[in-house]
Amino acid sequence: MMACQEWPEPVIRVQALAESGLTTVPECFIKPRSQRPINTTLVPNQAKSCPQINININNNDNINIPVIDMKHVYCDDKRLREETLERVSEACREWGFFQVVNHGVEHELMREAREVWRGFFHQPIQVKEKYANSPLTYEGYGSRLGVKKGAILDWSDYFFLHYLPSSLRDQAKWPALPTSLRNVIAEYGEEIVKLGGRILEIMSINLGLREDFLLNAFGGESDLGACLRVNFYPKCPQPDLTLGLSSHSDPGGMTILLPDENVSGLQVRRGEDWITVKPVPNAFIINIGDQIQVLSNAVYKSIEHRVIVNSDKDRVSLAFFYNPRSDLLIQPAKELVTEDKPALYSPMTFDEYRLFIRTKGPSGKAQVESLTSKCDSN
Template sequence: MDNTASSLPDDWPEPVVPVQSLSEAGISALPLQYIKPLQDRPVLPAPSLDVPTVDVAAFLDGGGANEQLKNLQDACSQYGFFQVVNHGVEASTVQRMRGAWRWFFALEMEEKKVCSNSPAAPEGYGSRAGVEKGALLDWGDYYFLNILPSEIKCRNKWPKSPHDLREITEDYGRDLMNLSELLLKAISLSLGLGEDYLHEAFGGGDGISACMRVNYYPKCPQPELTLGISSHSDAGGIAVFLADDRVKGTQVRKGDAWYTVQPIPNAFLVNVGDQIQIISNDKYKSVEHRAVASSDDTRFTVTFFCNPRGNIAISPATKLVSAQSPALYKPIAFDEYRRYSRMRGLKGKSQLEAMKKNNSASSELCKKCL
């Protein structure tokens, strides 16, 4: 079971207003709670960045696998993200997924609100992350679902419309899980570990966990003042991201600058998450990323997260630890780490930095894991 909810409140600290309802009301100025501090506001337009590409087919047929492992190693150590091509997910599966969820977000607001979530029950329709009272909010709505293990699904949170949404989403989830398992093997090999290392570290036969977040960004009257999703790194293992096929808006940090990702048609963008950074003992870096808003168009994305099982303590791989490269993190159960991240909200990579062995937050959390 996911125990992260046990220490989270049952309700949000303030009434939740779906961003879509504000946008469709035709407001001309952002409410104050959506206006970011000057240093956090996006510079629009931002420069683009050449994103490393990994050909997944090489891991299936063996041809060129060493070259692609080197590409993967460079991408994970220098960028924290890459695009995958020849991934084997049918274009029709992707299009059905997009169509079903665009249908959902086009429903009347009252029908969507039936599926509303809460901090203690995160599955469902929502419009905020984090439970800090008075926190600045992001210009975006979302739908969050647990995919694996099956016993943690909240089955009554599946929308009733469109009627085939659940079937379509589960088909998509199976394909994305297969792709994620292949990527875990490749990342393990690129780190010099056995190909099954990450699979076993994430839970192995007892069940890796997976979840999905569908994001909807309505038109925004002042996109230069806010963000669709604030800067953050993903708390879990890897995230497989399906970009909007019409509107760009994903930005990643490299060094001190932000760049807009230029998606390759029919590719997925893959982010390294915090748990991979911990296991790799900082050889691979989780990428800090965010979403910008637009005054001209709505935007729609889907992210599939492949994560450790909640009760597993994650720590640096023994093979990657030495006198010259001591372990940077104590064992931290993923549920505890995720709970800590949810309480804090989206604040760059500060939650991961707080987990370093010499940090007091890490010591307090890790007492619960041992």
Template sequence: MVSSKPACFGPSHHHSGVSCIEEFVTDDSVIEVPQNYVISDQESPISDATILATIPTIDMRQLVLINQSANNDELEKLHSTCKEWGIFQLVNHGVSSALLDKVKQELEDFFKLPLEEKMRYKVRPGDVEGYGTVVKSQDQKLDWGNRFFMFTNPRRKPHLFPELPTSLRSNTLETYMLELQRIARTLLGLMGKLLKMKMEEMEKLFEDGLQSLRMTHYPPCPKPELVIGLRPHSDGSGITILHQVGGVQGLQIKKDGAWFPVMFDHGAFVVNVGDILEILSDGLYKSIEHKVTVNPENERISIAMFFMPKLEAEIGPVTAMRDPQKPPSYGKIGMEKFVEKYFAHNLNGKTPFERMKT
């Protein structure tokens, strides 16, 4: 059943312009889907979960060993995967299962907090960081998910990260973020090598760069075909590292013009090539268009980290990727302008990014 009532707000936040789902999703199943959440023009996946896209697997341990051996098969696999898929699952990444278990427990505990407590972190007017989804207009269609987004480097908002529950912030997230920074540094360095960049070029670009974190809770919905957890988009990052908490799937990717549900191994990270790497490689590497669907019975929780160059940087196709016989596909753009453009639009496939082509 569909309800025509507007997007819900916490009782004391009606004018805050921040939506939440908790008001009508309780321990009992939700009876109605508010009209603001009904997405009528969704493209269906190519199959009803019978044919799943098997995304390539990259072995981090093998990548690290490459420098100590003549075998570069895994590096070549990384290169072809970034060109043909723009997404892969990363195994043997060195992050302990004990830490991932802690992340799972702490995120589940955080999203179980009372709404009033979580709204302490709500997105403030004119901002993009915090808890909830910014509602810009009455007829805006909303994603079926509760999310907390924040920049974690180089600066952190004093009312966000430092105010998170200590067990989540100090014992878990700090360690988790350091581990993912290690992984991102290694992957970006190797990708720079594959793109024939000078050794220090990629490092200099991303050193002390913008880093952000998005924690998302997708409640179950009895009419999942009416809603979307996260609408189609590509990431405005260099790379994104996603950890799916628990075993509930929901990620779909667009490949060869069709949508495919994706399955990946428990304990593996999913790494997305972002728009910035597509620009640096002048279109050789592809940022993957993806979306999240909702489960009718089970909640899904994920945590994504986004790695971008520093705000003062200028990005454009690297010298080695330019073809002297034709103009580059992308021009140069300052990171500050790029970030501003990315957050100026609601997610809409790769359309905003395609507009940046020369």
């Protein structure tokens, strides 16, 4: 199945809609009732900024995804190191999400990365349209995921770019304005790749595998894939009717997210509840993708998440996707396959796998669950 060359309908720029002063959400953005942001655990100050949302406020400030201090991973204190590794392991097994602090990336670089992209999204529309994307590669300035005609759309715009392998990196396709953007993002990408390698090493050790197992399964340092999607969530007049990003698990290996520290929006599924993540200052949010679920034979699971929008404030986040090389077969590690727990997934390349979300858009956990059924039928 080939990727589509064009979008099935005229592209709607959500930021332009928001800035037009409209007071109601167009019908094509209104989610079915079962998908609207209700039965939500929010921190109290966010509830005040989203008065239209029908929510269950939980005043327990301890409800958050785990926070891991990475300085303890490399310290001389063996007990602290082992405790930290265990906390990462527990977060991967129980949550699929965690935040990291003292991760080695300069805080000023993190701030600059957010600000240059905020600067891009506030350029005149004619500047942004020069980078308009297509579903063939998704690279560039976009406003929808999936090519299903008549789909209910998400309340967001984005910019998608390739970072690795270097053969796919074309800075001419990256925004020229603000003038510092290309240099900042090149440096930012380099640092995030290093961070991703350290986290994959920790995950490999915790799974009882060689410390370079996951990195090598992704293709090694020279061949792994990496890309960046910068999300812009404009303020929304009716945030109770729509979502910034529909529920999904990430199709790739691992996501390293730089959140907007001023506006919460990311929600993680926890049983039947949606937990709103409270970003810790100068932290990255890490989440397991479908490919690590497959490689770990479901010891680690990718978790559904979504993004709610705000009636008063725009929000910017940078999602760096750390992925396997596109043509490598991904399958459960043989060390994690036993008689008691046979391989749950059939081999599939990442290229074959991600075509699902590029065609259908965000679809909960439907994609990775379909692999289990295929394996059962073999």
